[in-house]
Amino acid sequence: xxxxxxxxxxxxxxxxxxxxxxxxxxxxxxxxxxxxxxxxxxxxxxxxxxxxxxxxxxxxxxxxxxxxxxxxxxxxxxxxxxxxxxxxxxxxxxxxxxxxxxxxxxxxxxxxxxxxxxxxxxxxxxxxxxxxxxxxxxxxxxxxxxxxxxxxxxxxxxxxxxxxxxxxxxxxxxxxxxxxxxxxxxxxxxxxxxxxxxxxxxxxxxxxxxxxxxxxxxxxxxxxxxxxxxxxxxxxxxxxxxxxxxxxxxxxxxxxxxxxxxxxxxxxxxxxxxxxxxxxxxxxxxxxxxxxxxxxxxxxxxx
Numbered sequence: 001x002x003x004x005x006x007x008x009x010x011x012x013x014x015x016x017x018x019x020x021x022x023x024x025x026x027x028x029x030x031x032x033x034x035x036x037x038x039x040x041x042x043x044x045x046x047x048x049x050x051x052x053x054x055x056x057x058x059x060x061x062x063x064x065x066x067x068x069x070x071x072x073x074x075x076x077x078x079x080x081x082x083x084x085x086x087x088x089x090x091x092x093x094x095x096x097x098x099x100x101x102x103x104x105x106x107x108x109x110x111x112x113x114x115x116x117x118x119x120x121x122x123x124x125x126x127x128x129x130x131x132x133x134x135x136x137x138x139x140x141x142x143x144x145x146x147x148x149x150x151x152x153x154x155x156x157x158x159x160x161x162x163x164x165x166x167x168x169x170x171x172x173x174x175x176x177x178x179x180x181x182x183x184x185x186x187x188x189x190x191x192x193x194x195x196x197x198x199x200x201x202x203x204x205x206x207x208x209x210x211x212x213x214x215x216x217x218x219x220x221x222x223x224x225x226x227x228x229x230x231x232x233x234x235x236x237x238x239x240x241x242x243x244x245x246x247x248x249x250x251x252x253x254x255x256x257x258x259x260x261x262x263x264x265x266x267x268x269x270x271x272x273x274x275x276x277x278x279x280x281x282x283x284x285x286x287x288x289x290x291x292x293x294x295x296x297x298x299x300x301x302x303x
Contacts, residue, residue: 005061008055011127017037020055021033021037037050044061075114084123089288092281093281096146097141098142100139106134128144129144129151131145135232137248138271140167140290165229166224166272168270171219172219174220175222179207181203182205183203186230186231192232193233202237203227204237205226207224209223217263217303244256245269245270247267
């Protein structure tokens with residue numbers, strides 16, 4: 001590719017120049033990026049800048065000819081577009097909230113060509129960003145920022161534990177109807193999370209709502225309130241507590257899951273039910289709920 005000029009949008013404002021280039025030049029080694037910055041081949045508003053320069057909205061970045069891996073053009077099917085449009089729970093000038101369907105990844109990668117965020121960017125034709133993530137197999141409330149100021153505000157709320165996140169799950173075994181707190185650090189790699197003293201702090205509160213027992217099948221419907229948002233936190237903590245989430249192929253109880261499957265469960269029984277936070281645009285406390293999906297409701301009627 002030849003010389004390219006990119007205008008910094010609000011989502012890239014305050015980002016370091018080196019990080020901006022790493023994000024935009026997929027596949028280019030860090031060493032090469034630092035070399036072209038150091039040699040002055042990268043310019044901002046026609047002037048040299050150091051790698052730690054904080055970009056501002058409207059800055060024009062000159063990127064010299066560099067061989068990069070060009071990502072495939074995102075092609076969002078009409079069915080996916082319609083699915084996401086029908087999943088909208090709330091929208092204002094800075095925020096979009098959807099009820100993410102189970103089985104849909106929030107972003108591309110690991111064999112997924114188009115995730116929720118790529119599809120929404122294709123639909124809205126503007127830079128938008130995920131505020132947080134949900135596992136591919138998990139359904140429920142998902143926040144997407146349409147403005148960088150909203151993204152920063154919500155990230156701050158998340159970091160300060162000011163966002164209340166409640167989930168509904170079905171877990172193995174009968175669990176006594178009192179609040180069970182799992183305060184256990186999670187150590188993570190790209191594929192798995194496990195309770196380990198070397199891990200990051202993670203706290204989950206499980207409140208059983210209803211118990212089910214039929215012959216050799218026993219399960220508890222629980223509400224889960226999480227204080228931290230580690231990857232796979234609920235699933236790993238449920239396993240650690242001896243009550244794995246139903247339909248969990250990674251952390252589940254295979255015998256329990258086989259019985260649940262025979263009764264008609266075809267997915268992970270984990271749903272992001274409710275989020276409570278301060279709306280960055282209005283300053284008001286906002287509570288967003290997503291109803292339990294029909295397939296999970298119908299499964300419960302069989303128990």
